[in-house]
Amino acid sequence: MWINWLKVYRYHWLKNKFYFVLTVLGLAFGLSLLTMALLSYEREQTYEQWNPNTDNLFMVVNVTPDYAYPNQSYALGRTLKEQYPVIEDFVYYFGYDDVVMKNGVESHTSTKAIMTQRNFFDFFPYPFVYGSAQQFAKEKNNIALEEEKAIELFGKGVNPIGKQLNIEEEWVTVSGVFTVGNKKSAFMPEVVIPLMDEVVTTDTDWSARRFAVLLKTQQPTSALEAVNQVLDTNYFEPEATRYGTTVAEFKQRQLNNIQLELAPLSTLRWKEAGQFTPEDTPNSKMMYIFWGLAGVIFILSLVNFINFSTTHFLMRLKEMGVRRIFGGNTSEIRGQIVFESAITLCIALLISIFFMGFMIPYVELITASTIELSLVKLGVCFLLLLCSVSIITGGVIAYYVSRQKVSSLLKGNFISTQKGSLLKNVFLVFQLAIACFFVSSTMIFNQQVHYMLNKDLGFKGDQVIGFSFNEALRWDNTALLLDKYRVFKKEIEQIKGVEGVSTSDQVFGRSSMGSTTGSFEGKDFLYHIGQVDYGYFDLFQIPIVKGRDLNPAFASDSIQHIVVNEAFVRETGVQDPVGKTFTSLEGPRIIIGVVQDYNAKDLEEKVSPIVYYHYNSLTHKMGSIEKVYVKVNTAEHLERTLKEIEKRWKAFNMDSASPLEYEFVDKQFQRTFEQVLMERKVLNSLSIGVVFIALFGLFAIASFAINGKLKEIAIRKVLGANSFGLLRKLTVEYVVYCTIGFALAIFPSYYFLNYWLNHYAYRIEIGWEVYGLSLISILILTLCMVLQKARKAVNVDVLHYIKYE
Numbered sequence: 001m002w003i004n005w006l007k008v009y010r011y012h013w014l015k016n017k018f019y020f021v022l023t024v025l026g027l028a029f030g031l032s033l034l035t036m037a038l039l040s041y042e043r044e045q046t047y048e049q050w051n052p053n054t055d056n057l058f059m060v061v062n063v064t065p066d067y068a069y070p071n072q073s074y075a076l077g078r079t080l081k082e083q084y085p086v087i088e089d090f091v092y093y094f095g096y097d098d099v100v101m102k103n104g105v106e107s108h109t110s111t112k113a114i115m116t117q118r119n120f121f122d123f124f125p126y127p128f129v130y131g132s133a134q135q136f137a138k139e140k141n142n143i144a145l146e147e148e149k150a151i152e153l154f155g156k157g158v159n160p161i162g163k164q165l166n167i168e169e170e171w172v173t174v175s176g177v178f179t180v181g182n183k184k185s186a187f188m189p190e191v192v193i194p195l196m197d198e199v200v201t202t203d204t205d206w207s208a209r210r211f212a213v214l215l216k217t218q219q220p221t222s223a224l225e226a227v228n229q230v231l232d233t234n235y236f237e238p239e240a241t242r243y244g245t246t247v248a249e250f251k252q253r254q255l256n257n258i259q260l261e262l263a264p265l266s267t268l269r270w271k272e273a274g275q276f277t278p279e280d281t282p283n284s285k286m287m288y289i290f291w292g293l294a295g296v297i298f299i300l301s302l303v304n305f306i307n308f309s310t311t312h313f314l315m316r317l318k319e320m321g322v323r324r325i326f327g328g329n330t331s332e333i334r335g336q337i338v339f340e341s342a343i344t345l346c347i348a349l350l351i352s353i354f355f356m357g358f359m360i361p362y363v364e365l366i367t368a369s370t371i372e373l374s375l376v377k378l379g380v381c382f383l384l385l386l387c388s389v390s391i392i393t394g395g396v397i398a399y400y401v402s403r404q405k406v407s408s409l410l411k412g413n414f415i416s417t418q419k420g421s422l423l424k425n426v427f428l429v430f431q432l433a434i435a436c437f438f439v440s441s442t443m444i445f446n447q448q449v450h451y452m453l454n455k456d457l458g459f460k461g462d463q464v465i466g467f468s469f470n471e472a473l474r475w476d477n478t479a480l481l482l483d484k485y486r487v488f489k490k491e492i493e494q495i496k497g498v499e500g501v502s503t504s505d506q507v508f509g510r511s512s513m514g515s516t517t518g519s520f521e522g523k524d525f526l527y528h529i530g531q532v533d534y535g536y537f538d539l540f541q542i543p544i545v546k547g548r549d550l551n552p553a554f555a556s557d558s559i560q561h562i563v564v565n566e567a568f569v570r571e572t573g574v575q576d577p578v579g580k581t582f583t584s585l586e587g588p589r590i591i592i593g594v595v596q597d598y599n600a601k602d603l604e605e606k607v608s609p610i611v612y613y614h615y616n617s618l619t620h621k622m623g624s625i626e627k628v629y630v631k632v633n634t635a636e637h638l639e640r641t642l643k644e645i646e647k648r649w650k651a652f653n654m655d656s657a658s659p660l661e662y663e664f665v666d667k668q669f670q671r672t673f674e675q676v677l678m679e680r681k682v683l684n685s686l687s688i689g690v691v692f693i694a695l696f697g698l699f700a701i702a703s704f705a706i707n708g709k710l711k712e713i714a715i716r717k718v719l720g721a722n723s724f725g726l727l728r729k730l731t732v733e734y735v736v737y738c739t740i741g742f743a744l745a746i747f748p749s750y751y752f753l754n755y756w757l758n759h760y761a762y763r764i765e766i767g768w769e770v771y772g773l774s775l776i777s778i779l780i781l782t783l784c785m786v787l788q789k790a791r792k793a794v795n796v797d798v799l800h801y802i803k804y805e
Helices: 002-015 017-045 074-083 133-138 147-154 197-202 220-242 247-255 265-270 284-314 317-325 330-367 375-402 406-411 418-454 471-476 478-493 566-572 638-652 665-707 710-718 723-757 768-794 798-802
Strands: 057-063 089-103 106-116 128-131 142-146 164-167 170-178 191-194 212-216 259-264 464-467 498-504 514-520 523-532 544-547 561-565 581-584 587-595 610-614 627-632
Touching: 002 017, 002 330, 017 284, 017 330, 017 375, 017 665, 057 220, 057 265, 074 089, 074 197, 074 212, 074 220, 089 147, 089 191, 106 147, 128 133, 128 147, 133 170, 142 147, 147 170, 220 247, 220 259, 259 265, 284 330, 284 418, 284 665, 330 375, 330 665, 418 665, 418 723, 418 768, 464 638, 464 665, 478 498, 478 627, 478 638, 523 566, 561 566, 566 587, 566 610, 587 610, 627 638, 665 723, 665 768, 710 723, 723 768
Parallel strands: 106 191, 142 170, 523 610, 561 587
Antiparallel strands: 057 212, 057 259, 089 106, 089 164, 089 212, 128 170, 142 191, 164 170, 464 627, 498 523, 498 627, 514 523, 514 581, 544 587, 561 610, 581 587
């Protein structure tokens, strides 16, 4: 029986090999996307599941309507544990850092070294290969290594406990080797360095919020109340007294809608507001979009497969009828249909592996995640898909075919009956609706990307290079750093080809400015602090729209004068703020100018209110020089100018082992478009695949339907029907189906595209002309597919079809 079924399968698919190949390719495309989505989802679900503490670990996060950050004072954790039994323990950490470890004469680099406390493994109990978490917690001047890093340093099978490594000119002792293995976590370090215990024990500065803290508690609601009470008692009340105001007023002024929350460890990877954990986090927005698109495209390819297979089997009704007459039962017919569907699926699953190999790198880029293709997971996934899809598709097809009476089967005309037409037409409209959704969505997506790429950013950076300067001094000795910068600036300005030099804590393409609250004309609001040098705005050709710029000719400009941006004016509602006083924690400042808004970070966020200080006028200057910016003449002797700049830079950065790393600012900002350009590339590719699947389904259905009408066409031609009339009759129903599918696609397309566009502060508005163009495009494609088959049908040999009539 199985062999006969296989022979029948081979005969019919060879008879329709063109349609078979296209069907399998479309199904393989959908299966590959669904498989990647399932593997991606499964991987994300495994994060933190191994950790018995997961449900009790929470991060203290400061949340605003636009962003969030985890930085807290060292004294917070210590005070909470001492005064509130609900807090079982706490641990501070500082992301991942790059460290160079010397083992004798060899140097090894780790990019995943975490600075934390000795109780780190009480929160993340990775198993130890050598040593123990208790031994690690007791010793001093020590580190713990992940097993793979320990093997890289000391060799396989070597117990490194007690061995020493040199890290940044200091000797440390290895007191533990742990293994991460296959465990997934937001904390998977290669090196654990316990440097924070002493400062956590002694630091009493409640205003310095530098590092993130995790709390271990079984009562998060009570723990959050405790956090707020501790901050009120130890920070807000003393500060309110110092400034002569109430706690409520001081909180409103400084926090301005900032709320504290305890974020569960299991949710930190999916927070969109910022980076909270050392491990890279996925692009949650694109991850959800990818999962949704994968599901929709799989359903489309599955419907196409069901539609084509149903039509194919309906063309074989006489075969089924003869088998029923000779004793074949319904169960055998259903079994054969499921069997043939399963074989087709097996072929499609094998081809999908090649599709996945091609698409995985792109999917990983747009989702910022990893898809692991292990043989076991892939095998389980394929087995589940094979069983479920075979039963679903084979069952649907078998249901319609096996329910027919023998007389209907022998006539072989089920596809022309009302039930047969309804079945294929419903599936066809569904396919066309999805195709219309993708066509319109792709047009709108490309319009938004084009708008972003061509939007005036408000600054000119094609002649300006940016680079770091004395990074080691930036946090340790700001005064010395600024002195060196001023001398460096004078020397650089003497180089031929240099047209200007300035500095700022602003880094184009990412957020780097600090934020706080201030008061202006009786209104408190949150603003960003911009630290700049003279000539900063001229350097980037950013115009001053009111008043004047900071000027070295006026000594007060580096003491008490500030410049604000247009967003500041809109926020305060004061049309002409020049000459008025702005008050912040830095004290009163006089506004001397308003600068035009410019997009320094990206186009997903609106330009925020910014107050620009000369770097000398701030009490807190730490981190004031993030980048030095030099405007160069790119038309003449650029290479020579850059070499001279590097020569001067090396003289002021003697401790740096790296060469000068510079980048033109416009190129630096363009990197913010890399993600959206990749998204465009992937979406365009998916749209092409979707339209291909839908149009092939249309072509296949139209082909079988028109082939069933060849005798009718021949009779009509004998009776005098012209070719144009026959073409119109054969194509008009598919135009109707296409129009219905388009109408069904309008609302979901408009809704989801609006949702996506709302993520951008600067976006296009969706116009109805896009949908008009989409309808025209899909109608043209539909007519091209149908007319190709209809044209051949109206030119049939009439005698061939009516010679026996």
